[in-house]
Amino acid sequence: MGLLENFKMAKESIVSNKLRSFLTMLGIIIGISSVIAILSLGAGGKASITGELEKIGSSSAQIKVDTQEASKGDYFTLKDVDYLKEKGENIKYASASASRQSTIRYKDKGKRAYMTGSNEDMKYVQNSEILYGRFFNEKEVEDGKNVIVIDDITASYLFGYKDAVDETITLGKDANIKKFKIVGVTKSASYMGGSFNDQMPAMVNVPITALRNMYDDLSIDNIYIVSNSKETTDDAINESLNILSAKHNNRGEDLYSGEKLLKQVDQVNKIIDIFTSFIGAVAAISLVVGGIGVMNIMLVSVTERTREIGIRKAIGATTNAILIQFLTESVIISLIGGLIGMILGIMGAYAIGSYADVTPVLSLRDIILVILFSSSVGIFFGIYPARKAAKLDPIDALRYE
Incomplete structure (x- = not known):
């Protein structure tokens, strides 16, 4: 079975179970939107602070007493x-x-x-x-x-x-x-x-x-x-x-020391990067929770579609084809959840930014990372349900009521 056929079957499964699919995506949506909002606001805040500090000028310095x-x-x-x-x-x-x-x-x-x-x-x-x-x-x-x-x-x-x-x-x-x-x-x-x-x-x-x-x-x-x-x-x-x-x-x-004031910009940037990374890591925990949600719902889906899997195997579907079918479904759900989360995260960042007078900054790298990470979540947490579906015995599957 080709990739396009797998995609069509995954799409039909998602559309026919809209509520279940949405609940599956919810954890991914929350996780991705949180991470995007935090990263873009952190980058925006960093740019704002750096811009203000750099106004001081590269020719200024501080001499201080120990x-x-x-x-x-x-x-x-x-x-x-x-x-x-x-x-x-x-x-x-x-x-x-x-x-x-x-x-x-x-x-x-x-x-x-x-x-x-x-x-x-x-x-x-x-x-x-x-x-x-x-x-x-x-x-x-x-x-x-x-x-x-x-x-x-x-x-x-x-x-x-x-x-x-x-x-x-x-x-x-x-x-x-x-x-x-x-x-x-x-x-x-x-x-x-x-x-x-x-x-x-x-x-x-x-x-x-x-x-x-x-x-x-x-x-x-x-x-x-x-x-x-x-x-x-x-x-x-x-x-x-x-x-x-x-x-x-x-x-x-x-007893005396001196440093350029622009050096303090680098120190501030490091603090902001550490803070943003820490908060982003905390928000990313919800992605793990979302991934577990994907795995659980996919396991339920495998159980519900046991007879369907048995019929497909009986007419010649290979173990690998079943594995790829369910894995494709898991990746698509995670990707859609990631894209929705990214859109909501950007909207949330601009809403908070307008309140805090900070312009969020989202780079192309961040967008690519969101897509790759969402796909990775789908693969990692979808592999177990997909393997379980692929290993079903066709005779036992056909007997399943």
């Missing part, structure tokens, strides 16, 4: 930043950086905030788009002015509109609460988007001197630099390490 080994005198100072810009031939911009978690409030609205204290050069490091107003200037840093730059998502959440320049908010917790005037609103580096943003902490920038006025124990453990060009970033890092080590008299102690 906080486990450093003593008080090893931490950076604002004078160190000025010294770097003065002595560093490959350093175009430099900004001190220290962070604190707090709460940002306007009237009865508030949310968690991640405050970055820096100087005026931080705008070149972050490379953020200023939508309204401006970044704080050198004079405001020198004077420790309570001015703040917030992102547009935080502005919309607190005020209901993005142009919040000249509005006043409060920062801090408990007794340590200060008023800050908004001087600028930046475009948010949104990684998730949608309503998820309301749950994310506000990312705000304040003069590092103002942050120090709030926290007496504030230590500067990072300096961000921007080199003259991406080709000189490594030179700028080495230059910074040498200058700072010499200034703090800790040569050879390896």
Whole structure:
């Protein structure tokens, strides 16, 4: 019997038992749709995060203190930043950086905030788009002015509109609460988007001197630099390490280290890949369950069609022909379930993506893998029922009622 004939018989069997065939496919549909949705959203989220991080630029780098080994005198100072810009031939911009978690409030609205204290050069490091107003200037840093730059998502959440320049908010917790005037609103580096943003902490920038006025124990453990060009970033890092080590008299102690900010993109990508693979593997378990469902239903089908198998064998059908017939049926059911699952998975991914402001990414490779995997499930879990059908004794099969 040819492949086309096997296909026709499998099709007739599936069509004549629509409900049973659908229930057989259901596990495959759920498994494939889950895997597709997770993979495409993971790839989309990865592309979004990578795109935002790469905006920082290939000429930016971070110089940091080993906080486990450093003593008080090893931490950076604002004078160190000025010294770097003065002595560093490959350093175009430099900004001190220290962070604190707090709460940002306007009237009865508030949310968690991640405050970055820096100087005026931080705008070149972050490379953020200023939508309204401006970044704080050198004079405001020198004077420790309570001015703040917030992102547009935080502005919309607190005020209901993005142009919040000249509005006043409060920062801090408990007794340590200060008023800050908004001087600028930046475009948010949104990684998730949608309503998820309301749950994310506000990312705000304040003069590092103002942050120090709030926290007496504030230590500067990072300096961000921007080199003259991406080709000189490594030179700028080495230059910074040498200058700072010499200034703090800790040569050879390896208290300071530096890395390109784009290197962090690779680290983030690895984390996303691991997370997506783990969640995808959990979702793939449902494919195993679906495959077991295919096997069980095919075993029922073999039992129901025992007499049919006996008749076919009696008129000359070989064991191999029976095996291929039932195996073809199992593969077709799995393939149809896989294709339906892929369509539903894509639809689900775009539905979730529109809610989370993430564009799903599905590659041709993923589509081919879905087709191959669905076929493999059909073959693997269909082989036992098919062998059982093929090995039936024709005489016993004809006696079956």
